[in-house]
Amino acid sequence: MNSAEVHNLKDDELVAKLIDAKQEAFNLRFRHATGELENTARLGSAKRDIARLLTIARARGIDVEKETKRI
Numbered sequence: 164m165n166s167a168e169v170h171n172l173k174d175d176e177l178v179a180k181l182i183d184a185k186q187e188a189f190n191l192r193f194r195h196a197t198g199e200l201e202n203t204a205r206l207g208s209a210k211r212d213i214a215r216l217l218t219i220a221r222a223r224g225i226d227v228e229k230e231t232k233r234i
Contacts, residue, residue: 169215177225181217181220181227188213
């Protein structure tokens with residue numbers, strides 16, 4: 164996901180993508196710890212996706228913690 168795609172998302176879609184990205188990063192870390200993950204570069208990519216989503220959310224003034232608890 165690139166920054167142009169993230170900028171075009173609506174606020175509720177942005178929060179949903181953030182939740183999905185955090186879940187994906189958790190699953191990747193878990194698979195890496197158990198030795199099942201072959202493409203370890205995906206870990207870094209997942210972290211960058213989360214950082215990109217958080218940056219845009221904070222720029223828009225979205226309270227991410229509050230929004231993720233609500234969903």
